[in-house]
Amino acid sequence: MKPNIQPDNEKGKVHLKRELGLFSAVNMIVAVMIGSGIFVSPTSALENSGSVGLCLIVWTLSGIVSLLGALGFAELGTVVPRSGAEYVYFIEAFCPIHRYLGPIPAFICSWIYVLVLRPAEVAVVVLTFSEYIIQPFSHLIGDVPAESMQMVIKLISIMALGLMTYINMTSVKLYVRVQNIFTVCKVAACILIIGGGIFWLGSGRTELLKDPFKGTTTNPGNIALAFYSGLWAYDGWTSATIVTEEVKRPEVNILRSILISVPMVTLLYVAMNLMYMAVLTIPEMVSSPAVAVLWAERALPSWLGYAIPLGVAIATFGCGISVQFGVARLCYVAGQEGHIPEVFSFIHVKKMTPTVAVAFQGLTTFIFILVGNITELIEFASFLTWVFYGLAMVALLVMRHTKPDIVRPYKVPIFVPWLVIAISIFLAITPIVKDPSLKYAFAVLFILAGWAVYHHYVYKKNESKFMDKFTKGTQILFLVAAPDRRD
Template sequence: MTTSEKALEKNENNINLVNGSTVKLKRELGLFSAVNLILGVMIGSGIFVSPASALKHSGSVAVCLIIWIISGVISLLGALSFAELGTVLGQSGAEYAYFREAFGKMHKFWGPLPSFICAWIYVVILRPAEVAIIVMTFAAYAIQPFTSNLDADYKDLTIKLTSISALFIMTYINITSVKLFVKVQNVFGICKVFACLIVIGGGIYEMAKGNTANIEKGFEGENISAGGIALALYSGLWAYDGWNSVTVVTEEIINPGVNVPLSISIAVPLITALYVFMNVAYMSVLSFSEMTSVPAVAVVFGDRVLGPASFLIPLGVAIATFGCAMSVQFGVSRVCYSAARGGHMLEVFSFVNMKRLTPAPAVALQALLTCIFIVVGNISTLIEFASWFLWFFYGLAMVALLVLRKTQAARPRPYRVPTVVPCFVLLVSIFLSVLPIVHDPSIKYLMAIGFIVIGVAVYTLFVYYKKTPKYLLEKFTFLMQVLFQSVPSSDRQD
């Protein structure tokens, strides 16, 4: 061991207490911030840019609105089930933590595998690709007023450079402090809701003028076949994704037993109301064919209704996407942190900056992976099967909840949902996991299986048999500690 490494080890042993506080993630998110975190993840570009998929598959205005309401109810029930899991375990990481606790001790090899595969998919592939798509959408809208005369190649390069700049800013925020993230996210959350209310207000104005012809078509053209309804529901639920975001950061929520379920009970119904009324507003102005064909529904809506104030819509999309990307990065870095703490990622990614008390190495990893996806650019196909993965893991989380009720029945439960709720969500998840493969079998599901197989191979070699290059890992760990001034958290798991 070199002199510098010995000094660093000695320093680690002496800084388990910093200013009288243990070196670990701190509880910085109150109720308002928890609500804004859910708003930040759930309200992205989808409701502004392309909310028409549910309308296309349902075939009618009335059925479409029913689909949006049902999707909101399912999301609420799923979120409340996650609230029980989050409050009873008290751990960050959401599905990863739940799988580890419920299945980890069932079998030496197979027990920890579900939690590893969950972390593998979320941390290495799914969330970084999702953040890349979101931040590139932000860049496209942010530079729109300044790039109208640019050639396509230069515009694409400008979008990528703007995306990387935005990624740097949100990474700086998430590494600097949780308090800074909370302040920025609270402002962005308020702005998002305001942008939604602008659309809703424009719709009310148009309907007050008598523009109700599209809405009055009701069930005309409805498609109530099982396949049509299922695909419409799938589209609606994708727009609501992010309802579990507050359970990803349970360890940073103040009084989680109260604030986790309460924040969900406030945020998800609020977003459901916003989504339903925004769709009513769109449909009051745009015809069925326009809703299902224009590239950005809200922008066309704004051009027709808001006049000189139409710039508010692209601005709203930019705010929504930046805030969403920042919140998704915040959440997945906690999944990475939890997985590393549980021995399923490199240990250094469970280290915490000793001054700022943020999981700086985990945040930096997510920034690097996202940057790679941005440079690659065309990754839309990669996230086409995202919903399939999400609902597969959501269903497995419901199984984990039922298992923990049996295996840890005596454990205190600050919040408990009726058993019928997780059972219903499990049935929905099975339906949504099986339906796409049956209805539209394609290579993307083979890709999904391929990612899982690669994950099993990585787990077997590096986690189960622990075949790791120790010397290189020690050097890498030392480098990361020096770069990010990070040390093991005082509550790490063995």
């Protein structure tokens, strides 16, 4: 028997509350899309395109393609108004097709995102946060052995992770306030770079932009890699659909948040790259470990020198807390579907947050921080992200036929899902062709291991006494209860 924990709220029901309005939904998408990359290493597209002009075209077209993909997800969000993004779209589209094979795409999606990809991404983000938050104080620290500095960075990372996890466990309203503040500050840092670049150009220093297409590559492979880099930089446009059940008026606000946020990020990305390239040469950008910091040393007055490292720290913290917020909701939905232990779908009876799911993500990220060098771990799994995006567009096409009578406030043109499918194939295959290595074989083995877990625990429904005790103990420890369905 489950512990008799009763909900304690005004309606006597336990479920996620709709706390995210349009402004917060926009901020969440922006928070996840703009991480540290645009400040630290936005150079892969430039290196492969060979010129300022083609690089700006790549950034612009990548933003347009990302917007089209996001609009496809917005339609899916009206057809399947649940949190979880592509995971729940796979459930609705494929499970009715075949009893055994139908649930596998959704299970593998949760298997990859929940156990590896998202917590590893948050680990990298908080480690980057730590490196840049201490940079303004580096002159006070002096010469410190590399091993000691790494210990300090990891300690700060763990404290930052603890703060993120506490916020996401405590209150959605608290998360919204923190996220909104950090996103506004992050955008302000982007605007600072754009403003500084405009001042630089206004003073007549335009020599680096006089021949924008000089050096443009004609190699189709390099052009493909430039677009590959550009499209990856925009990842995060699905964020609002991951938390659909917590967005106010999702049938309206998800679409609006996408139409506002993705073009805004595109404008910021294109403008920032233009300003970088107006101040720094291509070799300088490609060789710099932190492009925005080098740019600031040259283009900004010295008293503004600390603003960029602080901007990177703000960007990474805001990105990390929002990624954790989103993947905890994926845990919540996957627990409801029986793809992970049910207790991960339980809600705190007073705070109305998926406390166990957030705590699990915090613990998994903590382990990845201790491991340290996990870049290859992310690379082995991240190419699967666009596989899932492509499958989501397949789900959209399937549900156009299987759910023709569902009210759709709008429908994307039919070319959109087909275009995203083609791009997803390209982005999944490109890293394997570019750098074939054992990590992709490991990805296949990890997927097969997930399939084995699915067959034994999900399809065969084998249960263990340990899991029953774990559920009861966790429910008591975290004061959580199974969510009530919305009316």
